[in-house]
Amino acid sequence: MTALANPFRPAGSDRIDPVLVALWLVLIVVAALWIAPFLFIIFTSLKTNSTVMGASAFAPPTNPDWTNYAAAWTRGKFSTTVFNSAVITVVKVPLGLAISAMAAYVLSRIEFRGARAIFLLIVFGTMIPFQVLLAPLFTLVNGFGLINTKLGVILPYLAFGIPYQVFVLHGFFKELPRELSEAALIDGASHFSIFWRIFLPLSLPPLAALLILDFVATWNEFAMALVILQDNSTWTLPLGLMSFQSQFSRDYGQLNAAIVMTVLPATIVYMIFQRYFVSGLTAGAVKE
Amino acid sequence: MKFWRSAQPQGLLLLAPALIVYGVFALYPMLNVVVLSFMRWNGLTADKVFVGLSNYAGILALDPVFWTAFRNTAIWTVLSIVFPPLVGFALALGLDQKIPWRTPLRALFYMPVIIAPIAVATMWRWMYDPFFGLFNAVLTSLGLQGVIQDWLGDGAVALYSVFVASVWQTAGFSMVLFLAGLQSVSKALVEASRIDGANAWQTFWHVRTPALRPTITIVLILSTINSLKAFDIVYGMTGGGPAQATQMLALWAFTQSMQLGDFGRGSAISVVLLLITLAIVIPYLQWALRREERVR
Structure with missing residues (x-):
């Protein structure tokens, strides 16, 4: 990733543009939504069935269960x-x-x-x-x-x-x-x-x-x-x-x-x- | 050996593999599907019977599922022309600005595009799970139990649930095309309009949008064509159900031929969909070629 010189400043201006900062924050929120399905899938893949059914759906797995991978690989x-x-x-x-x-x-x-x-x-x-x-x-x-x-x-x-x-x-x-x-x-x-x-x-x-x-x-x-x-x-x-x-x-x-x-x-x-x-x-x- | 020194036979030899494979495995099936649409055939045995237009009569007059599939494909296409390109355009506009992390953000929004549609279907099916899935869990924790649905099991919402997954998968594709389009708008032009006193909105509306017109056309055409192809994601999420509520033309053609063993009707549905595609594609290709000539 390359650092961007003078972020938030429109071309030809030295002042930070508040509209750009707001836009950036919106984009970060949307990005979090966009990546949520991936996180949910990875989290679930590390849970046992009883954890999936018992605990909150978006809680990270507290003690990851890697056996799912081996079992899924074979089955x-x-x-x-x-x-x-x-x-x-x-x-x-x-x-x-x-x-x-x-x-x-x-x-x-x-x-x-x-x-x-x-x-x-x-x-x-x-x-x-x-x-x-x-x-x-x-x-x-x-x-x-x-x-x-x-x-x-x-x-x-x-x-x-x-x-x-x-x-x-x-x-x-x-x-x-x-x-x-x-x-x-x-x-x-x-x-x-x-x-x-x-x-x-x-x-x-x-x-x-x-x-x-x-x-x-x-x-x-x-x-x-x-x-x-x-x-x-x-x-x-x-x-x-x-x-x-x-x-x-x-x-x-x-x-x-x-x-x-x-x-x-x-x-x-x-x-x-x-x-x-x-x-x-x-x-x-x-x-x- | 003299013969091989001249250009024509060498060219033929270099061209032949692509031409043969393309002719046999892409063009021939397209012609054959037209022939098959006039036959009664189960796809396996030798007895093919010419039945004229009766397969067409069958799907148009006697098959209510065909019209459900037709309507769903039409809805899906309209939604696909509007939403993924709009989301993609908004993302491209934002990520074209001078903001931190814009490269990783672009990469993130594009990522669903490269995932197998069948995997997207499996992922979203799990997120839509009525009991333990992400959506209903989020709604519950927000205190919105009233909105909870069987997202894929209720015929009234299933098509739209599948479509949301499709937006997630395809918006990044439009975004990349729009970003490329935005970057090709001459910096000098934008600069000049600024110096002439145009504000950001005027620059956007009068300088950048007109320059984006070819990109917009391309994105809309590609979105249309891709939407007519919708197969994997529907097959993987609902298989056309519940009660045909998410049935689509491409999937119904497949089901008729490969699962119900009626290659005649399946082919007739394919031909209908092919004709719709050609009606969109041919004018577009003419436009694209004219434009290519002009650029040169």
Whole structure:
């Protein structure tokens, strides 16, 4: 956190603005409300069932009961779901970025008939709500015999990740100077090596932003996994949590421990790579 | 080898993986859902029967749940266009000022966005627990026992209870877009208006708001599209209940196909929702592309 020089003073003024101080206090109160659900979940995850039912709901746990975590881990089969989620994410995210970047390079740097039409067709995909297509996706994946397989979810995940990534990277590649690829082409370099040696190294910032956004999206995805991964040995974390909730909803401490364990990885990634989230989101949505 | 030295085949090779995966797993299901909506099919066996428009007739005329879902989706969409963007805008305005801790505060308000919607659903279901949940505990300790509700069990309030959780999850998204929009408003312009004697309110209304118009459009469109997608949070909190009081079109299409085994009707509902989405998206894309050309 960087300390702010001269807080509460509007630009060009030396006086403390009381309106800003009031605004700040309001924001602090709202922030406390915003964070309350997290605290409530963490507190409950450290309480025994009798404490949950006996004592005040927002009292911090006086003697934390860490056994909820171990119990929820075993009963919720977290070792299986974490493993499945991790494999799917680790395969899908880099692979998706690679094929999106390749496509974005072609669409921004190689001229051919139909390039514009293909670009529009892909960008159109950013707006398709896949939640509407769960049944035909099931039919399709079932047709390939891939129900209950990791590949069966990875392929649709790839398909629905491509549009936004191509859109953002296309915008970025187009801003790079034309001479960059032209000079290399004259020197006899192929498009493969221009893409690999020049464009990829230059586009690390947008790639990092997209990587983080896609990690979180893939880690959190629920609806497609729900129709494709039906056998509980293939479940991902969100499916495991949903099932935990329906089976053990009266084991309050364990249920909340399960919630904490489910959201923790994405939260940690968010805290470490915070600034990339903002740049990744605004790259697509807001052009200066 | 000569062939591969020219641009076209190299381009094709680089483009092919994305195009094939996208075509097969995103575009094809979208076309297939239209075909399926004219069939009677249980999704598993081979016997698909062409039934013309009878699935559409079925959902529009004979299925009261469809209209409940339609109405709920409409209410949800209107609420989603108004509240999360308003909250996000207010937060962005505040956090754009010179106040202490503004970076950690921004991070905090954005945090719910990155949490799995299904986890948000589970969290809020627990907070809404009628006996031991946070809400009723707070109301009791404030002496407001009269307001206590079975938040998710009472059909009259359930939809709004779910929506409050959705505001908590999505407001940070609008906030980030608005913050970026606010920061792109030229400092020189704001400065100049101040020197010309405009007060803070005039600067806000006449300089910053007009410059924010594209951001506002984008936030509203994205909020609309996201609201039509509402699935996880409803599925996780109420499953569409009680008595279909929180049923939504996307969820009802899923339920018809995957749980009731009627892929024809499920697909017909999907097509209706797709058409609504396209009616919003296509004009927006045209606007966005025109704007992109102008900027260039």
